[in-house]
Every structure is written in structure tokens, then in C-alpha cells.
Amino acid sequence: MTAADPDIDTFTRPYWDAAAEGHLLLRRCAACDRVHHYPREFCPYCWSEDVTWERASGRATLYTWSVVHRNDLPPFGERVPYVAAVVDLAEGPRMMTEVVDVPEGDLRIGMELEVAFRSEGEVEVPVFGPPSEG
Secondary structure (H helix, E strand, C coil): CCCCCCCCCCCCHHHHHHHHCCCCEEEEECCCCCEECCCCCCCCCCCCCCEEEEECCCEEEEEEEEEECCCCCCCHHHCCCEEEEEEEECCCCEEEEEECCCCHHHCCCCCEEEEEEEEECCEEEEEEECCCCC
16 A cells, blocks of 8 residues: 555445446535535535435546656656646536646647546546547
């Protein structure tokens, strides 16, 4: 286990199980109908505990990014350079992630992206890349 490994517990297990199947999950509040990410056991908008898992479309647009050329923390140092990013999910929430398979010179604010999953040890981690054709 490294510092980059997610802390998987009973609450987050559905998120990671869905990721293993290639699906991104979000949380939706039944009280105010808003979607949020990162997963919490309560709504960060109205504080209701009536929240459930919902499958996301996987579509997003690039909000901002930074190309990381140096990172001494394992396993990131082996990946440099990489694109650390924040994306706006189609459902509304913003998500910190990594953009993959897009040349640095092609990155543009507002560009369309789609979720993909990368194996990190025993878990699948959501990353974003170009939309698939068709």
C-alpha cells in the first residue's frame, strides 16, 4: 500500500466496485436533488443524509490543468510528466483527476473528455481522456 492508494471502507466500497466494472458513481441527494462528488454520507448542500449512489454518464469538460514535471511521491514520480486536472462532470460536480492520451499542446479549457479507468494496484482509478468514437 502506498500513500496514493485510496482508503476503501464499507461506505466507499460501491464506488470502487463500480470503478472496477468501468463505471463512475456520484452521490445524489433525495432532499434537494443535487449531485456531488467526492462521495460523502451526507449532502454538502442541504446536509441531508438521504443520499444514494448514481451512475454518472462519464462525460466531462476540462476546467483547468497543470502539467506536472516533478513529483517525488511514489508512484507519481514514475509518471512524470502527467496532466493533473479538474474537470466539470456533465452532472454538475467538479472532480480532480488526471487527463490521459491528450498531447499537452492540445489541452483546452472546455474540451470534451470521457472517463476511463487505470489500474493502480488492486483498484481501478478514474482518469479522463478523449471521447471514444461512436
